Amino acid sequence: MTSQPLKVIIVGSGIGGLITAIMLDRAGIEYVILEKRKTHSVIGSAIAFTAVVLRVLEQIGLYEDIHKISKEFSRTTISMQDGKVIGVLDGEFAQERYGYYNEIMARPDLMNILLSRVDSSKILMGKKVLNVIEQPEDLEGASKDDLSKWVSVHCSDGCQYLANLVIGCDGAYSAVRQRMYQNLQSKGIHVPKIDFAPFRFDQHCVVGVSKPLDPEVYTILQKPFCEFDVILAKDYSYSIWLMPLNNNRISWMINGKMFTPQAANKKDAKKQLEENFKISEWGPEAAEELCDKVRGFTCPYIGGTIGDLIDHTPKEVISKVMLEDKMFETWHSDRVVLLGDACHKVVPFGGQGATQAILDAVVLVDLLHALPSTSTRDISDAFKKYRALRYDTAKSAVAASRQGGALFSAKGFLMDLLRAFTFKYMPRWLYLWTSDRIQASRPIVSFLPPVPDRGSVKSLA
Template identity: 45%
Template sequence: MEQPPKKLTVTIVGGGIGGLSLANMFEQAGIEYIILEKAKTIRALGSSLGLDASTLRVIEQLGLLDEFMKVSKPVRQFNFYNESIQPIGIVDFSCMTEIGGYPAIILDRPAFYNCLLKKLPKEKILYGKKVEDIEQDDNSATVRCADGSSYTSDIVIGADGAYSAVRRNIYSTLNTKGLLPLSDAQPLSFDQHCLVGVSAPIDPKDDEMLRRETCDFEIVIPKTDPFYAIYMPLPGNRLSWAVIHNVPRAEALEGEARLSEWGPEASSEMIEFVRHQRSPLKGKTLGDIIDMTDKSLISKIALEEKYFQTWYHGRVVLLGDACHKVVPSAGLGANLAILDGVHLCNLLVDMPSPTRENISLIFENYFEKRSKIAQDALNNARQFGKIMSNKGIMADVVRKVFLNYIPDWMTRWSNAQRLQYRPQLHFLPEVPDRGSSKPQPPEPRMFVSVQAAS
């Protein structure tokens, strides 16, 4: 009697945005998975995250859109000010709803995580699992953890962030064999600190920006201070805030000391350094807003960026920040991680059997289709970050042109290009596209002709 095809099994390492969104896709695809998270619980450090039409169509397909819309605000525009809170320019994003069919939205990290966790079985997320080693052969891959446990599956997906243990493991193997590109062995680029948090509720009568149905990013760029601040109104009259401070590259920490999230214990010195700056909230300084924020929820973060050339080895593949870490200034990181998952999940669903040959074909396709998009996103985020953070006469001129003399048609064209890629999970009922700009056609499906013939 012919045996039924073996069900694909996957170990996802990392319980962040990429890992949790991919798990939601696997739930609906019928792919067996577990998530290994090194922390004792998922800590949603940071301030807020954004999504746009490139991912919200998939979020709707997964049945999560209503949850996301309840806890978010639509983004209307970015308002820029000098140190005296005098307006210096606007970037308008209101056309994104019409172009892509969904507004860009902003929500705080805990709410983002709660939306993704809502439909995931609790028993599939294992905490306190620090990855020590990954072994693989022609038939499987085994993740070994510091607590002595091990987990064997067909595929391992490293969605464990900028300092990925999965990436470190496969790079060590490739380096020993002389197969690791030199650039992949270099540390992440790092020249900024970021202080982030979400305030307690603020009385909305204190300021009109808290009473808006939309979220305008209020961005203060001082002439002399080596930092700028971003304020984002959230549901519940709370204010998400971030302070980005340029530092000399020589101050970059090395090795294990360079953590992407340092937590509240490292924040006090930077708080004192930035608290004098005026804020767009009437009569309040940045220090006043920081004082309205629970200190345990304030985090100091190192803003790294790097594009890695190597995304997979054997039965192990990387996703999200583990293979392309972008600075958050352009709001692309969460969208990129989710879109990585969409492409990878579509490929895995069609795979007839988890042979090493089939897995290699899938990973090659995944890298080919996603790597150029990731490189472009990194470059765009870097350029946008420079416009906001660079100092000097030339930087002031560039900023003035960008904020005041870019024609509306060019802004619209740029947003249309960004939102052109609005993919769907092909194994779920399609969500009608509501955008005026036609999306890219779906990618050709692998293995379909082989399955039909069999």
């Protein structure tokens, strides 16, 4: 690690930002988090972690607490709205092959754990980023050489913060990314047009977590493992995901096709974006419309309906979100770098976005810990290595999330055949081979004592 103190600004206190902060703390690197919200209001449904990230979460001291708030995953049952089962996907083999069961938890519970591990004085709330300036010119008494070692972040409250580098963990509509792209262009550096194109989305969803339920009525809650249920509408316009959690709660997610399809050409892109955002509003009214579409669907846990489960969910924890995805080509400038959704947005089925953000943090913090100096050249080189190491895997994750969404929503005879093969007729050897490829790399950081690779299928990293 460099003998010169390294100072980092993290923008965004979501899962990616907090995990990055915890890793920086373990690496002995100074940081501060700037968060635009004034309070930590956590909404969302369930989130799932697999061995891909559970190993490093154990290494940085989070696994034990995460395990306490989680339920271990055993299988997923896919059925139609009339109750006909299409197939069952097994997950009980995960611990033996990869060292961990998949863990399912409520997103707010996870956020509470992460927040408890970060010094609250290092999280500055109400800090909406307006500008990010590399090599600021207004540092009093600083030499030209000193100026080249800093980046300044300017917030809407008039405050300015200095660091050696900035990590943008501020989500799909990242202010850090916007400012970084503008700064690159002002210097004559090419930014691909695709980085400015609208997000791709053709679905929206409503998520929620029920209040504690009676396990004598919802008997699925009595089982020690979590068993997913995915219910598909007969025309595939809607799907419902049910995930039993600990403390006798059920997480649910309703996915619906967008009323306006993906634009076929650039000319229609702007109009499509405007139409999609008309139905992308957050709040009870926007959520209620989609909930009403599936209220009559049979609930697989009791003789009632999905509407009964929705009614057992506090309205303040129900939210509507867009299922969007995009792969960005430009991830960094000399002293500003993007992480998680800010540079590769996946459709958020079961925590894939959080998983990719954690994998980003593993690589990035490892490189920062090994920095020989705080010079622009060394930091820029580290960012280049970070993108090179993460780009292909992240791009594959974006593509896989897109394909997964189609598997549950696309219509047609060929898609029916694909669903039947995937959910019902896939040979077990092929299913395990596919799973092994997904779980092949379970990376850890190099600057902490390693944790054992307990699985019978050893990690490639």
